[in-house]
Amino acid sequence: MNKIKNLADLRKMKDDLHNKITLREKSDSPEAIIQIKVGMATSGIASGAKEVMSYLIEELEKRNVDALVLQVGDMGYCYAEPTIEVTRPGEDPVVFGYVDIAKADEIIEKYIKNGEMVEGILPANYQSID
Numbered sequence: 001m002n003k004i005k006n007l008a009d010l011r012k013m014k015d016d017l018h019n020k021i022t023l024r025e026k027s028d029s030p031e032a033i034i035q036i037k038v039g040m041a042t043s044g045i046a047s048g049a050k051e052v053m054s055y056l057i058e059e060l061e062k063r064n065v066d067a068l069v070l071q072v073g074d075m076g077y078c079y080a081e082p083t084i085e086v087t088r089p090g091e092d093p094v095v096f097g098y099v100d101i102a103k104a105d106e107i108i109e110k111y112i113k114n115g116e117m118v119e120g121i122l123p124a125n126y127q128s129i130d
Contacts, residue, residue, distance in 0.1 A: 020057075020068075034067035034112055036060075037085040041074035047081035048100060055101050056084070059108055067112065077122055086111060095122045 004010050038044070038053040053069060060067045077083045080097025086107065087093040096107055097120055110116040 032089050034065065034089065035087045036067055036069045036112075037072045037075070037087075038069065039073070039075040039077070039081065039083040039085075040071045041078075043074070043078040044081045044083065049082035051101065052082045052084065052099050052104050055104050056108070059105065060112075063108065063113075065108065065112060080122055083122065088112070088115065096120045097122045 004013065036056060038049055038056070040049050040053070053071065057069050060069065072085075075083050075085065075095065077095065077097055082099045083095055083097050084099050084104075084107070085093045085095045088111075094111070096103065096118075099107070099120070103118075103120060106118050110118045
């Protein structure tokens, strides 16, 4: 995230965040865009999840990728923090572990933009109930 150097920077950050929140809350079909959940429990934060989340938000915007980046709690993969769950429209969620800035960049370029699988996928430890 950029450093705040003056009041104009703070206002720009506020406006950007407000626009993102509005998109999330008022979207008629959030399932139609890519959703990225970043595990931000204590173990995730200690492992660098804040930096990964900031990087994802900034880079997706720079690369014009329409996506929602959401902060979530513990996803049950404490051994593999930081973890992110990526859901592409119409596909099952995929959880990536040990995500640092370089891995986040690879996930954006290969998986999010092109649908190519990348190393670091964690097996699902849950099942949805129909």
